[in-house]
Amino acid sequence: MTSAFPAADSEAVGQAAPEAAGEAFFEPSAKPSSAPLFEPSPETPLDPRLNRLPDDFGPGRRVCLLGAAGVAMASLGGLLLADGLEVYGVDRDVYPPASELLERLGLPVHLDWGPEGLEPRPDLAVVGNVVTKRFPTLPRLRERQIPYLSLPQTLSRLFLNQTKNLVVAGCHGKTTATDFAAFLFERGGFAPGWLIGGDSLDFSEPFRRARGEWFVIEGDEYDCAFYDKYPKFLHYRPQTVILTSVEFDHADIYADLAAVKAAYRRLVELLPADGLLLGCGDDPAVREIASLAPCRTVFYGLGSGCQWRASAFAPQGFGSTFTLKGPVGRGLKLTLPRPGLHNALNAAAAAAAFLEAGGAPEAVAPALAAVRGVRRRQEVLGRWGELTLIDDFAHHPTAVAATLAALRAARPGRRLLAVFEPRSNTTRRGVFQKLYAQSLQQADRVFLAPIDRPEKAPEGDRLDLPQLAAELGGASTPPDLDALAAAVAAEARDGDVVVLMSNGGFGGLGAKLAGLFEARGPQGEPPRSAAAGRAKRVGRAEQAAQAGQVGQAPQSKPRPPKRLKSLDSSPDASEAPQSAADDKGSKNAADSDDSDRPVAAVSRLDQSPKSPTAPNDEFAHCRVLSQTLRHEFKNLRLLRAALTHRSRLGEPFAKTEDETDNQRLEFLGDSVLGLRMAELLFALRPRLKEGEMSRLRAHLVCETRLAEVARDLELGSYLTLGQGEITGGGRNKPSVLADAMEAVLAAVYLDGGFQAAGRLVERLWRPYFEHARALVGFGLDSKTQLQEVCQKFRLGPPAYRAVRVSGPPHSSVFTMSVEADGLKAEAEGGSKKEAEQEAAKILLELLSRRLGVNFFEPGAMP
Numbered sequence: 001m002t003s004a005f006p007a008a009d010s011e012a013v014g015q016a017a018p019e020a021a022g023e024a025f026f027e028p029s030a031k032p033s034s035a036p037l038f039e040p041s042p043e044t045p046l047d048p049r050l051n052r053l054p055d056d057f058g059p060g061r062r063v064c065l066l067g068a069a070g071v072a073m074a075s076l077g078g079l080l081l082a083d084g085l086e087v088y089g090v091d092r093d094v095y096p097p098a099s100e101l102l103e104r105l106g107l108p109v110h111l112d113w114g115p116e117g118l119e120p121r122p123d124l125a126v127v128g129n130v131v132t133k134r135f136p137t138l139p140r141l142r143e144r145q146i147p148y149l150s151l152p153q154t155l156s157r158l159f160l161n162q163t164k165n166l167v168v169a170g171c172h173g174k175t176t177a178t179d180f181a182a183f184l185f186e187r188g189g190f191a192p193g194w195l196i197g198g199d200s201l202d203f204s205e206p207f208r209r210a211r212g213e214w215f216v217i218e219g220d221e222y223d224c225a226f227y228d229k230y231p232k233f234l235h236y237r238p239q240t241v242i243l244t245s246v247e248f249d250h251a252d253i254y255a256d257l258a259a260v261k262a263a264y265r266r267l268v269e270l271l272p273a274d275g276l277l278l279g280c281g282d283d284p285a286v287r288e289i290a291s292l293a294p295c296r297t298v299f300y301g302l303g304s305g306c307q308w309r310a311s312a313f314a315p316q317g318f319g320s321t322f323t324l325k326g327p328v329g330r331g332l333k334l335t336l337p338r339p340g341l342h343n344a345l346n347a348a349a350a351a352a353a354f355l356e357a358g359g360a361p362e363a364v365a366p367a368l369a370a371v372r373g374v375r376r377r378q379e380v381l382g383r384w385g386e387l388t389l390i391d392d393f394a395h396h397p398t399a400v401a402a403t404l405a406a407l408r409a410a411r412p413g414r415r416l417l418a419v420f421e422p423r424s425n426t427t428r429r430g431v432f433q434k435l436y437a438q439s440l441q442q443a444d445r446v447f448l449a450p451i452d453r454p455e456k457a458p459e460g461d462r463l464d465l466p467q468l469a470a471e472l473g474g475a476s477t478p479p480d481l482d483a484l485a486a487a488v489a490a491e492a493r494d495g496d497v498v499v500l501m502s503n504g505g506f507g508g509l510g511a512k513l514a515g516l517f518e519a520r521g522p523q524g525e526p527p528r529s530a531a532a533g534r535a536k537r538v539g540r541a542e543q544a545a546q547a548g549q550v551g552q553a554p555q556s557k558p559r560p561p562k563r564l565k566s567l568d569s570s571p572d573a574s575e576a577p578q579s580a581a582d583d584k585g586s587k588n589a590a591d592s593d594d595s596d597r598p599v600a601a602v603s604r605l606d607q608s609p610k611s612p613t614a615p616n617d618e619f620a621h622c623r624v625l626s627q628t629l630r631h632e633f634k635n636l637r638l639l640r641a642a643l644t645h646r647s648r649l650g651e652p653f654a655k656t657e658d659e660t661d662n663q664r665l666e667f668l669g670d671s672v673l674g675l676r677m678a679e680l681l682f683a684l685r686p687r688l689k690e691g692e693m694s695r696l697r698a699h700l701v702c703e704t705r706l707a708e709v710a711r712d713l714e715l716g717s718y719l720t721l722g723q724g725e726i727t728g729g730g731r732n733k734p735s736v737l738a739d740a741m742e743a744v745l746a747a748v749y750l751d752g753g754f755q756a757a758g759r760l761v762e763r764l765w766r767p768y769f770e771h772a773r774a775l776v777g778f779g780l781d782s783k784t785q786l787q788e789v790c791q792k793f794r795l796g797p798p799a800y801r802a803v804r805v806s807g808p809p810h811s812s813v814f815t816m817s818v819e820a821d822g823l824k825a826e827a828e829g830g831s832k833k834e835a836e837q838e839a840a841k842i843l844l845e846l847l848s849r850r851l852g853v854n855f856f857e858p859g860a861m862p
Contacts, residue, residue, distance in 0.1 A: 067128025
C-alpha cells in the first residue's frame with residue numbers, strides 16, 4: 001500500500017481519543033511539577049481530542065506561543081495580533097533577531113517553562129517544535145483542557161485556507177527564494193501575504209496577512225511538533241511549489257537520501273490538478289520527484305531542458321547579471337545585488353513563479369534590482385579599509401561551496417579566509433567528511449571552530465576535525481572561540497575577505513572579530529551599519545547564555561507584562577529537557593535544523609560503548625541506559641549483549657570469548673513484545689474484533705514503530721557496532737534500531753521476568769498506542785466515512801479511478817486512486833474494493849490534517 005505520508009512518522013495529528021477502558025492506563029504517573037527543567041517531568045501525551053481550534057475562535061481570544069523565541073513563531077504571533085487576538089509567549093530566553101521582532105510587536109514573553117506560563121488560561125496554545133514530551137508545561141495543558149495546534153497547523157487553519165499558496169521548498173536557498181518571490185509578488189501588485197523563515201531586509205516584518213489571493217511561504221522539511229512528526233510543508237495547502245534542490249540533510253530526522261526524497265514526494269503529491277510544480281531542472285533528484293506530480297510541471301535552471309533558463313551569468317561587483325528566457329516572450333536581462341550563481345537561480349525561480357501566476361514581465365527587472373534578501377546570507381558585517389567581514393548561513397557542504405565560489409568571483413584577487421563551525425545535527429556527523437574537504441578547498445585559509453555540542457553526535461559517527469584539517473593542508477583548529485577569534489584576527493590583513501559560516505550565532509564571533517579589527521587603529525570605513533550593531537547584540541546575548549546567565553535579558557529583549565511573572569533561572573534550571581526523537585534543535589526558523597539558543601544535552605563522551613580508544617568501564621553505557629529504562633539489571637552482560645550488533649564481533653579487537661551479539665535476544669524479544677501487546681489490546685480494547693486487534697498489533701510491533709521507540713530512548717548512541725556499520729549510518733538505521741529494541745526487551749525479560757518487561761512495554765509504547773487506534777474502524781468503512789466527510793464539508797463527491805492492474809491473473813494487484821477537495825490518494829489491494837478502501841483511508845488522513853478534524857475519532861463529525 002502506498003501511504004500519503006512517510007511511513008516512519010507515527011505521532012500524527014490524526015490521533016484518536018482513548019476509550020474509557022484505557023484512559024487510566026495512559027494517565028501521567030505524577031501530577032504536574034514545577035521541578036527544574038533538568039529533571040524531566042513525567043511523560044504526558046496531550047489529549048488528541050484537543051488538537052483543534054477552540055469554538056468561536058476570533059478577535060479577543062488569548063493565544064499562548066509555547067516556544068516563542070524563533071523568527072517563524074514570532075511571525076505567527078504578529079499575524080495573530082493583526083487579527084485582533086491577544087498573544088503572549090513562553091520560552092526560556094530570547095535574543096536577536098527574534099527578540100527584536102517580539103519587541104517591535106509588543107508581544108510579551110514569560111521566561112519560564114513551568115506550568116505558570118499557562119496562567120491565566122489561554123484559549124489556544126501553539127506548540128513549537130522546541131517543546132518535547134517532557135516539558136513541565138504540558139501536564140497543565142492537558143489538565144486545563146486547553147486546545148492546542150502546532151505552528152503549521154495554525155497557519156493552515158487561519159491563514160492558508162483561503163489563499164493560493166506558493167510554497168518554496170528545497171534543501172538549499174528556500175529562505176532567499178521566498179524573500180525574492182514575496183518581494184516580486186508585492187512589487188508586481190498581487191498584494192500577497194508572506195511568511196519568511198529569516199530576518200528579511202526587504203520588509204519591515206518577515207510576515208504579512210494576504211490582502212490579495214496569494215500567500216508566499218517557506219516550506220520547511222523539518223517536523224512540526226513532538227506529536228506531529230510530519231514535515232511542516234505538508235500543512236501548507238500548496239497551489240504552486242518551487243522545489244530548489246533535494247539532497248541528504250537533517251541526519252537527526254532523516255535516515256538517508258531516500259527518506260528526504262520521500263518527504264518531498266509527499267509535498268508534490270499534495271498539489272491539485274490545476275497546480276504547478278516549478279522545479280530546478282539541473283537537479284536529477286528534483287526531476288525524479290517531479291515525475292510524480294499530479295499537475296503541470298515546469299523546470300527552471302541552466303540546462304537546455306529547462307523552460308525557464310538562466311543564461312549569460314556574469315559577476316558584477318557584489319552582485320550579478322543574467323538573462324532569463326521563458327516559454328514565451330523575449331529574454332529578461334536582470335541585475336541582482338547579490339553575488340553567486342546560486343542566488344541567480346533563486347531569483348530565476350521567484351521570477352518564473354511570478355510570471356506563471358500572471359505577473360507583468362516589465363515588473364521583474366526593477367524589482368530584482370532592488371531586492372536585498374535576507375540577513376546572514378552573505379551579509380557584510382563591516383569593512384575596515386579593504387578588509388571585509390561577511391556572515392553567512394552556509395553549513396551544508398553544497399552551500400559552503402556555493403558561498404565560497406560566489407565570494408571568490410565577487411572579490412577576485414582577494415585572499416579568502418573561511419571560518420567554519422560544525423553546529424547542525426548533520427554537520428556534527430562524519431557523513432560529509434570528504435565533501436567538506438572538497439568544499440572548503442576553495443578558500444585560501446580555513447579556520448575550523450570546535451564542534452558545537454559534540455555529544456549530540458554519536459561518538460563513532462562524529463566529524464573528525466583533525467582529519468579534516470589535515471585534508472585541507474593544515475587548517476587552523478583553535479581550541480575555543482576566543483582563540484579562534486585571535487587566530488583569525490592575527491591572520492587577516494588589508495584586502496582579505498573573511499567569511500563566517502554557521503547556521504547559528506557562532507558564539508558571537510562576528511562581534512569579537514569586529515572589536516579586534518576596530519582595535520587595530522585608524523580604519524578606512526568603521527562598521528557603523530545596522531548589521532554590525534546587530535552582530536554585537538547577538539554576541540552579547542550568546543556570551544551571556546554560554547556563561548549560564550540565561551535569565552538575564554539581552555539589550556533588546558521585550559519586557560513581560562506585569563500580569564506575567566518573569567523568573568530569573570539558574571544555569572541548571574534554564575536547560576530544557578531533550579530527547580533524540582524530539583530534539584530538532586530548532587527555534588522554528590524555517591531554514592535551520594539547530595537552535596541558536598543554548599540547550600541541555602546529555603553528554604555521552606564518557607558513556608560510550610567500550611572501544612580500543614575508550615578504555616572505560618565496559619558496562620558504563622549499560623549502567624546509564626538501565627537508568628533510562630528504569631530497570632536495575634542484576635546481570636549487565638544481558639544488556640551489553642542486547643546492545644552489541646553482529647558487525648562488532650567481526651572486528652579484530654572484539655572480545656569474542658566474552659561478547660555475544662543480539663540476534664538470539666532479538667528473537668526472544670519479538671515474542672515478549674507480541675504477547676504483552678496482545679494482552680494490552682485484549683484487556684483495554686474489549687470492543688475490537690480479532691481482525692482489528694491483529695491489524696493494530698501489527699502496527700504497534702512493526703519495524704517502524706520499534707525504531708521510533710528506540711530513537712525516543714536514544715538507543716543508537718548506546719549501540720556497539722563494527723566500524724563498517726558505523727560508517728554506513730548504522731546508529732540510525734531502522735532495522736538496526738528495531739532489532740536492538742527487541743533485544744533490550746528480551747534482556748529485561750530474562751533479568752527481571754515478564755512483569756518487568758511488560759511494564760517497560762506499557763511505558764515505551766504509550767504515545768503510539770492511542771494513535772494506532774485510529775487505524776481501526778468505528779462502524780463505518782473508509783469509503784462510507786469519506787463520503788460523509790465530503791458531504792458534511794461540501795467538498796464534492798470523492799472520485800475513484802482505476803490506475804493499473806499488475807501481476808498474474810490468479811494474483812492480481814489493483815491500484816486505485818481517489819480525489820476530493822484537490823487532494824489525491826493512491827493505494828494497492830488484492831481487489832478493487834480493497835484498494836479503494838485503503839485509498840479512502842489515506843485521503844481521510846489528508847483531510848484530517850487539512851481541516852484540523854480527526855475523522856478517525858468517534859463523534860468527530862460536526
